[in-house]
Structures are given as C-alpha cells and as structure tokens.
Amino acid sequence: MDNHLKSQNTFQTALQTPLARKKFLKYTLFSGGTLMLGLDACKKGNPPSPEVTDVGSGDIGILNLAYALEQLEAAFYIKVNESFYTNATEAEKAIxxxxxxxxxxxxxxxKAALGRSAIRELITDFSSIDFRSRSSVLGTAKALEDTGVSAYNGAGQYISNPDYLTLAGKIVSVEARHASAIRDLLNPLSAAFAGDDVVSPxxxxxxSRTPNSTTGGPSIVATANTFLYTKISAIHLP
Amino acid sequence: MKALKIFEEVYKEDVIGKNFSRRETLTKGLGFGLKVALAAIPFGLLETFSNKAYAGGPSNSSIVGILNFALTLEYLESTYYTTGLSTSGLIPSADSTVFKQISKHESDHVALLKTTITSLQGTPVPLPTFDFTAGGTYPDVFSNYQTFLALSNAFEDTGVRAYKGQAAALSGSGAVLTAALDIHSVEARHACEVRRMRGLKGWISYAEANRLPAAIYAGEDNTTQDNINVTTITTAPTISVTEAFDEPLTMKEVLGIAGSFLKS
Structure with missing residues (x-):
C-alpha cells in the first residue's frame, strides 16, 4: 500500500511541480495544437498558456468530464496524503x-474505460490551497465532492447508454458519501452532512447541475478549472 | 412523451419554488394512469420495470410503477424516523439534529413522489402498516439506540441501492430521472452519516454487512465494472476498489429486504 502511494506521489509531484518556462516549451513541442499557442504567446512576451482540452460530446463527453473531475480529485487527495495538515487526527487521516x-x-x-477516447492527463494547479491548513484542505474537499455530486446528478439525464447511467450512479453515491463525511468532519453531528445549502429543505x-450551468454560482467546468493548469471545456455539453 | 414534456415543464417550475399549480391542466387530455397499488403488481411485471431501457424513454405507467416503489421505501424511512424521533429517551440529544435532518428529507421525498405520481396521472400507493421489529427480529428497535442506528443504516444503504437499480429504467425520463438521482445522492449522504455514527466507515467495504442481513450488501464486493477488472488497472488496493463503486439492487431484491418490515 505504501509503495503504491509513494509511486503515485512521485508521479503526481512531477506533474504538479510548476513547469519552468523552458520545460514548458519542451513539453508543448510534443503536442501540435499547443505549439502554435505557445509560440504565439511567446511572441507577445506573455507566459505561454496551455491549450484547453475539450471533453467532447455525447456520452463520451460526459464520461470525459467525469474523468477530468476524478483526475482532479485524485491529484488533490494524493497531495493531501503526502503531508497531512497540522493536527490531523488518525480518524481524519484514515478517511x-x-x-x-x-x-x-x-x-x-x-481512463481504462474510455481508452483511446480519453482526454489527456490534466495538470493541476493547487496554488490556492494551503495544504497545512485543516480548513483550507477540508473546505476544498467539500467543494470538490459537492461539485462532483451535482455534476453526476445533472449529467445523468444526458447519458444515452443506460449502462453508463448505472455506472455513473455507482460512482455518484460514493462521492455523496465522501461529501457527507467531509462535511461532518467540518461540522460534527450537525445537519451539515446533508445541509440545506446542498439539499433543498x-x-x-x-x-444537480449541467456542466456549463451558472445557476447558483460558477459552473462545474469553471470550478474544475480553478484547480487546473491545463484547462478543460465542455462546449458540446449542456 | 407529450405527458413527459409537460411534466418536465411543471417540474422545472417546482424546482424554482412554485407549486404544481398546473396539475389541473395536466390531468386534461393525458393518457393512462397506473391505478393499482404496488402490492397488487405481480413480480413478473416488476421485473419488466427493472434494468430495462426503453427506446424514446419509459412510458408513464412504468415511471409511475417505479415511483410507487420508491414511495414505498420513503414511507418506510419516513415512518421509521418519525417514530424514532417521537420516542422519548431513544435518540441521544447530541444526535437528534442529524435525525431531524434525515427525517425532514424523507418526509420531503414522500411528498415529492406523491405529487409527481399524481402529475403523471398515477395513483400514489397508500401508506402501508410497518412492523419495524420485522416479526420480532428487532424487538428493541425503539428502545435500544444501537438497534435503531443499525436499522437506519440498513434502510439508507438499501435506499441507495434501490434508486440506483432504477436509474437505467428511468433513462429518457428527463426531469424524473434527475429527481430520482437527486434523491439517490441524498440517501447516500444519510447512509454515510449513520454508518459513521455506528462507528463504521461511511462507505461499504467488500460485502460487509456489519450484523445486518447479508442480502442488503450482496454483490457490493464487485470489482468488475464495464467488463473491466478494476483491480488490474489501478494501484489502489482491492478493498478500495469495492468501496469506490456502490452496487444496485433490483426492485425484487429490494422488496425482499423491505418486505420483512411490512405488516402482513
């Protein structure tokens, strides 16, 4: 288990280390679409921006959006587990x-299910998070889990293959369990685990929200992008 | 399909805070209603509601059948928490906020499902009579808090599996599916909280039943998703793979579990 964690962490650290300009240009050379953007940005003297990855359309688009959110969540918790926030209890660490x-x-x-249709491995940007701070880490976890739940719930009716719908159902309830546990860590034995801010009283x-809906706050895509260096879009999804 | 479209419009209005004020309009010119109680539906017919995709979306009658099934479970949960909260000395005061919140949601679900079924020209099944001792299996359900917690855990985890099992059959029903999914994740939030209050993990490891009937967790140890043996494509340990996916139950399997709490 420790070995798994360690190798994942090494991999993730490599991904998350801010890319030096030189390295970044080298990286862009491997991706045709990015090269143009990168050079263009250089000409203007601005730091290069990576290309935006669109998740695609239809069921593949929805599954790729889910893949993007799961990449983001996995990277976040790997970083959290690398070095827990100050005074984390054993129970909190276990969760x-x-x-x-x-x-x-x-x-x-x-990634395996999407195969060749999968979007790229995304590069995260957690510079807004103080990983030493309990409230910063758990607050981010809460936002990510609630976002995940509302994204799966909102996308469900646009999934045409019923098997994928069931699959999404298998995952969303686990995300909801996460949201509940994190919320209860922040406000133990209160109504917060299924609070009136997320469950209509x-x-x-x-x-539930469709990927680009801005009702009640930033969209699912925008929320994800606040933690992504390589941004995503979902222009073919509602 | 026309009925569904109108229903979706009405549903949207409800979401933004209005009532189903157009119910009268709805009842005009719309088709059939499933005017039988769930109890009267033979198992053979129940199976046709389960895990089946309908081209162009399910018919109103099959939606109503599924929603009446859901209503039966919500009646069970709602009655359970109302009884528990009104039994003095059962729920410690430190835990009462949690159960009041859960109870509120279950009552809301009952009301929403009844309204929805009526809007679809169906007839909501009547409130059954429950026996939460399950014929004497849990004699202290309302006098021993640990038993009360355990059955709450059972109902919530079963509820999650029940809604999940109907998602595919609701595929194509638009707003009805979204509402079912929105209830489904609330049941999961409840389940996690109650499990943790029992001292358990909030998620289900393997098919561990933790002194509850094994049927409630049968199949939860599945590690094959979309024909992929997930343990072979991730570095996460097998226990995590089983925890990471909640598994559905069919209507028949759920009624087999819930049936022992219905007074015969």
Missing part, C-alpha cells in the same frame, strides 16, 4: 486516505 484510493480508482477506471433533493 482522507480511503477517499484518495477511491478517487484514484475512479480516475484509473475512466423543501424538496429533499440534492443539488
């Missing part, structure tokens, strides 16, 4: 370790 492995499982599953329905 955060379990969740890391769940998200890695989801990430690896989507009049209908008892969880929040």
């Amino acid at each position: 955060l370790s379990d969740i890391m492995y769940h998200e890695m499982t989801h990430r690896d599953f989507f 009049t209908t008892g329905l969880d929040f």
